[in-house]
Amino acid sequence: MxxxxxxxxxxxxxxxxxxxxxxxxxxxxxxxxxxxxxxxxxxxxxxxxxxxxxxxxxxxxxxxxxxxxxxxxxxxxxxxxxxxxxxxxxxxxxxxxxxxxxxxxxxxxxxxxxxxxxxxxxxxxxxxxxxxxxxxxxxxxxxxxxxxxxxxxxxxxxxAGITTYSPLRHWNAGPGKKVGIVGIGGLGHMGIKIAHAMGAHTVAFTSSEGKRQDALALGADEVVTSRDGAQMKAQAGSFDLILDTVAASHDLDAYSNLLKRDGTLVLLGVPAQPHPTPNIGSLIFHRRAIAGSLIxxxxxxxxxxxxxxxxxxxxxxxxxxxxxxxxxxxxxxxxxxxxxxxxxxxxxxx
Missing domain, CATH: 3.90.180.10 (Medium-chain alcohol dehydrogenases, catalytic domain)
Structure with missing residues (x-):
């Protein structure tokens, strides 16, 4: 036909x-x-x-x-x-x-x-x-x-919905868990909505302070400006799970350092150029993980x-x-x- x-x-x-x-x-x-x-x-x-x-x-x-x-x-x-x-x-x-x-x-x-x-x-x-x-x-x-x-x-x-829902479900996002969403775009805005609906304490990371109100309106409990070192340091060692939706090459250590022991940073974006090699010591000494997830x-x-x-x-x-x-x-x-x-x-x- x-x-x-x-x-x-x-x-x-x-x-x-x-x-x-x-x-x-x-x-x-x-x-x-x-x-x-x-x-x-x-x-x-x-x-x-x-x-x-x-x-x-x-x-x-x-x-x-x-x-x-x-x-x-x-x-x-x-x-x-x-x-x-x-x-x-x-x-x-x-x-x-x-x-x-x-x-x-x-x-x-x-x-x-x-x-x-x-x-x-x-x-x-x-x-x-x-x-x-x-x-x-x-x-x-x-x-x-x-x-x-x-x-x-x-x-x-x-x-966009299933790409964020799947890792949130797989890593058991929900009440009592602190979840970060890196990037407020097509994927990230869905991640915020879904993590919030699952009952997780949801933190949005954005490089633009101008997106703060947008992220709060989407359901974020907190918003962190990723370019502000003080704001990032204040979050160190506190996350169970972080979904990184950014498809450009960037420093993963900035986010893996925010994980608790046994926390996981999940990569959802595929960059055109590889990410810089992460600090392996940060992973080993805190049993942290960097993972990926596909739809x-x-x-x-x-x-x-x-x-x-x-x-x-x-x-x-x-x-x-x-x-x-x-x-x-x-x-x-x-x-x-x-x-x-x-x-x-x-x-x-x-």
Whole structure:
């Protein structure tokens, strides 16, 4: 089925209107009419070939919310009209150890990304959510229970939400725990909201004193200006967990030194250049850890969506037309958005 989409034919070309073909729903497939698609920094990296391996034409988008328009004969969990989401994954081997544990994001045979992943469908790689329609195996489709008027702001939960929820849950954020969130952007603002809702004492770190009130409004109990040595020193040895959402190379010791014994600094951003080598002594003598975390499995992503619906958590967004994506990318690079762009896919019609 021919579907309107927005994508690029090369990394040095602007995005443009494309006609793509979606497969007819198979027995296990769910066909979704996309209403909203969030714009992630990964979209920019991929479509502009800033990460290796981009295949063209490239249609980005893995923060998808829409409604079911058709289901295959073997689909049991969804029906036409259901409100659903699709995140970063549309496939995995389903039989390795990680998949068996519901950790499809760590599939030992390689998960299939919602865009730029291998597929038997033409053109040989997956095409993402900057489009009017998508067809996905039912296992990778998620239920959305937020109200209709919140759906645009739900879309970024499918990446930014789960990317922060997963480590917060894995490292047991909650009452009695002190959690830091480094960076108040697309990921960081969700981390603040979710950590606060989990009942953790939540501290936001920002390099800009001007973001203090914004961070408090998002739910932070405290705000620390990371460039202020006195403020940072006052927090030394007090954190159970710190999520570092910054995707630029920076000094990790500034944050690992704030951990308690047995505390963990979790890295969520992938910098273009490596971080400076951390002080190993600080880790050894306090049994501190530096770890990483990648989105979440399907079951945990559903758990996150349900948690966010229960606590009325959505992303702070700015709605744009597909035709304005390149401008949105440039604004993202300047951190000129609070805090996530979302495409209204009705704009694809003309």
């Amino acid at each position: 021919t579907t309107k989409a927005w994508g690029a034919h090369a990394g040095n070309k602007p995005l443009e209107s494309l006609d793509i073909v979606r497969r007819a729903p198979g027995a296990r497939d769910v066909q979704i009419e996309i209403d909203w698609c969030g714009v992630c920094h990964s979209d920019l990296h991929t479509v502009r070939s800033e990460w290796p391996g981009t295949r063209y034409p490239c249609v980005p988008g893995h923060e998808i919310v829409g409604h079911v328009s058709a289901v295959g004969s073997a689909v049991t969990g969804f029906k036409v009209g259901d409100t659903v989401g699709v995140g970063c994954l549309v496939g995995s081997c389903r039989h390795c150890g990680s998949c068996a544990e519901g950790l499809e994001q760590y599939c030992e045979n390689g998960f299939v990304g919602t865009y730029n992943g291998p597929t038997a469908d033409a053109p040989g790689h997956t095409l993402g959510g900057y489009s009017q329609r998508i067809v996905v195996d039912q296992h990778f489709v998620l239920r959305v229970s937020h109200s209709e008027d919140r759906l645009a702001a739900v879309a970024p939960l499918l990446c 979440g499995g399907i079951a945990q992503t559903q758990e996150m969506l349900d948690f966010c619906a229960q606590h009325d958590i959505v992303s702070d967004i700015e709605i744009i037309r597909a035709q304005d994506v390149d401008k949105a990318y440039e604004r993202m690079l300047r951190s000129d958005v609070k805090y996530r762009f979302v495409i209204d896919t009705r704009s694809l019609a003309g």
